[in-house]
Amino acid sequence: MVLPGLLPGACGTPLISLLLVCCLLPPGAPGQQFPLRVEVQSPVVPAGGSFLVNCSTDCPNPNLIALETSLSKEPVGNGLGWAAFQLFNVTGDTQVLCSGFCNDVQTTGFLIITVYRFPERVELLPLPRWQPVGENLTLRCQVAGGAPRRNLTVVLLRGEEELSRQPAVGEPAEVTAAVLAGREDHLANFSCRTELDLRPGGLGLFQNSSAPRQLQTFGFQGPILNLSEPSAPEGTAVTVTCLAGPRVQVTLEGVPAPAPGQPVQFQLNATETDDRRIFFCSATLRVDGEILHRNSSVQLRVLYGPKIDQAKCPQRLTWKDRTIHVLQCQARGNPDPTLHCFQEGSRLEVPIGIPFLVRLNHNGAYSCKATSSRGTQTITVVMNVWDRNARAVSIVLGVLAVLGVVTICAALLYVFGVHRHSDIYHVNQGSTSLPLTSRQPEEAVGEDPS
Template identity: 40%
Template sequence: MAPTRAQPALPLLLLALTAVLLPGPGGARTSVHPPEAILPRGGSIQVNCSASCATPLMLGLETQLPKVEVDSGDNWKLFELSDIQEDSSPICFSDCGHDQETALATITVYWFPEVQLAPLPPWHPVGDNLTLRCLVTGGAPRARLSAVLLRGEEELSPRRPVVGEPAEVTATLLAGRGDHGANFSCRTELDLRPQGLGLFQNTSAPRQLRTFVLPVTRPQLVAPERLEVGTLEPVDCSLDGLFPSLEAQVHLELGEQRLNSITTYHEDSVSAKATIQVTAEQEGIQLLRCVVRLANQTRATHSTVTVYDFPGPNLTLSEPEVSEGNLVTVSCEAHAGAVVTLSDAQPGPPSSQVKFLINASAEDDGRLFSCSAALEVARKVLYKNRTLELRVLYGPRLDERDCLGNWTWQEGSQKTLRCQAWGNPAPLLSCTRKTDGALLPIGVVSFVKRELDGTYLCRAVSSRGEVTREVFLKVLWDNQNNLVIIIVVIIAALVSTLVLAAYLYNRQRKIKKYKIQKALEGATMKLNTQATPP
């Protein structure tokens, strides 16, 4: 980076305004101008050598620097020194007939150093010390050169002199979260203000620091223990307490397969969700892994998943719809390794297939058969069920339990006439009065009339036959009620009379029998008395 100046500089060459005279033997003097000078490396300077005498025998400049005499007079010469790379002390000399005289000039060369901040680690843990190293190459004069380490524009240490080649200046700081993304650099300062030039600064290219926190705990993996072929199951993996969470990467793996996941970031946590769908080729125990990567470190966790194939049992009826009296085979079969249970089947040893025969009857119409398959997967027994309904075709049924044979209703009441025929297919039912063919209303009768009285013939008809049944409906009305009462009263009176007559008759018979018995007893006593001797 090109150097900068802290304040406006004076001209690069500062020449002495007065000559410095060096006394020689015999009182003669040789002078040099300028006696002191400072200039940038590779620069040029003109040096004037003069003698005190009018016509010196010798006059010149002794130096290892490239020089060219550019002008002269009786007692002076002007030399140009070029491509000055380092400090130098050229000597002017003269001979005025006596001993040789000299004068020493001092040339100081300045140049700006190369400054570089040593590379930072790609990531640095929060809470660990970080040592920054500033490398300074070259630069002069070193006595006026210092260096300082910076975070942004904040100075991390006092300015330190640059010593050695190359020189190294260090500073140590405790890395924190606030240092993440911060720029660090190194600045050198060449202070030539005492020479009237100014303060020159040179700053290295900045380097950005990335800090991180990654807990030692493992990610939390939420996944099923079992996965069925063809089904979809969610998987979730998360890790808390990391920084910066946006820099973390999470991926999920099932066996050799990397899962497509959606990553969600929070302030100090990260989570990934995926949906697993396995195939029959993956059947068995698979390893499910979750890996969280931050900085140059990883945290991983895993669990085992049992992949299984468990289709539902195959329940079949040899004939799902049969006529009454036919044989039906009920069969239940499951995937290998599963054990089936078939309703109504005789108990037997565990098997993946069970079957039995039934003789279909009307009572079997609508009968449900249930097949249950059980499979143990990863120490848990799983079940799958299937049911089938059997349809049995049979002729109409019209039993007393479904259609009563006698009804006695009061005129004007509300009744429900229940009469239902059974059969498969469902039969058509009609009830007509035998005398005139009038229809008997089946269902709710809102108002019972005497005209409904009579004997009816109910007929149930389907494609599989027909059946009939006589039913009797008696409707009671007021006149009938009075006649019934009179008859009941007459019968009651007759019964009472007969009972009274029977009672009186029986009583008289008992009295007469008693009198006869007494008379017999009296006669017997009399005969006994006469027979006794005096």
């Protein structure tokens, strides 16, 4: 069949066929989808409150429209393609889900509900009773409660001047900021404020401020702590002085000044033990019955030549060949010295504090020299390296020598024993013409039978 007004074969083109199918499909025909809408007056609701949810669709044949939620609910009305529900006691962010059927096909829709709470407590923590002028003042604000936290900001204020703006993190949230206290901050009011921004959800910007706190500042000169020689050569006389402004009492290393407003000082002869020594000076000022304190410190550097600690640098070492060892040796001084150990004669350098393989050529005496701009110091370290094979040969030779001595001793004892048991000769007193006769000691002497 060819529709009137169309050329034969035109229906064969894919585009025209698709348009014809779409135009001829009746409303609600199978294959056509109708979304299920979830509507509320505002997706942001106060904690503990209630809100109305409307589930609706344009499907001409809707069926079984329902609301799925963990909250308490109550149907308040329905009609063709819609159903309304009242939800109660919302305590936290939640999701509401509408479901239904359109032409026997299930369809769903959902919406996230955000619950907001105003902070329960906004407090600027107490300020120092007296704040020194010229030093940093740390402001700390604590915020308990408040939701959603992603929309909650904490602002620190001096009067109406904004000093810092930070997100509220943690529970309770604590926000800190440091500001330099000046003389103009005396009796100034400091506070903090929270801002819960619900404008993206159709609501407004909600602010909650802490009670203001008043700052009292004080300022006095000092204490000023000086060294006559901040970097003094060893043996130099160094004078340490501490002073402050009028009416200020200073104390240096536990020694007070003669009277308020006067300096205190002492002198020392700089030695190696004074290097990096820290001197402390405190200043006190009485204001309106309050005693205010400030402190100062300074470090002395003493310049002295290299010194090798012989307790940490052994002068005689005995090591085996082909073993790993570390030569431990330390030198001190200011400025820091360099330390090198060279073998006498060959100038072979042995690393210090680093593992190395000991060989026979390391055997010998070493000059360990510490050097800096303040001088040098040298000590001798003797390193004895023995060959394990040579030691074994020495042991064998020693054993053989002992065996040889034992053998010789045994032979001498044997010979001596043989001589002791040899013949004994007697002189015949009856006639001098007869030859000597021998008598064996083992034989018994018999009587003449006649």
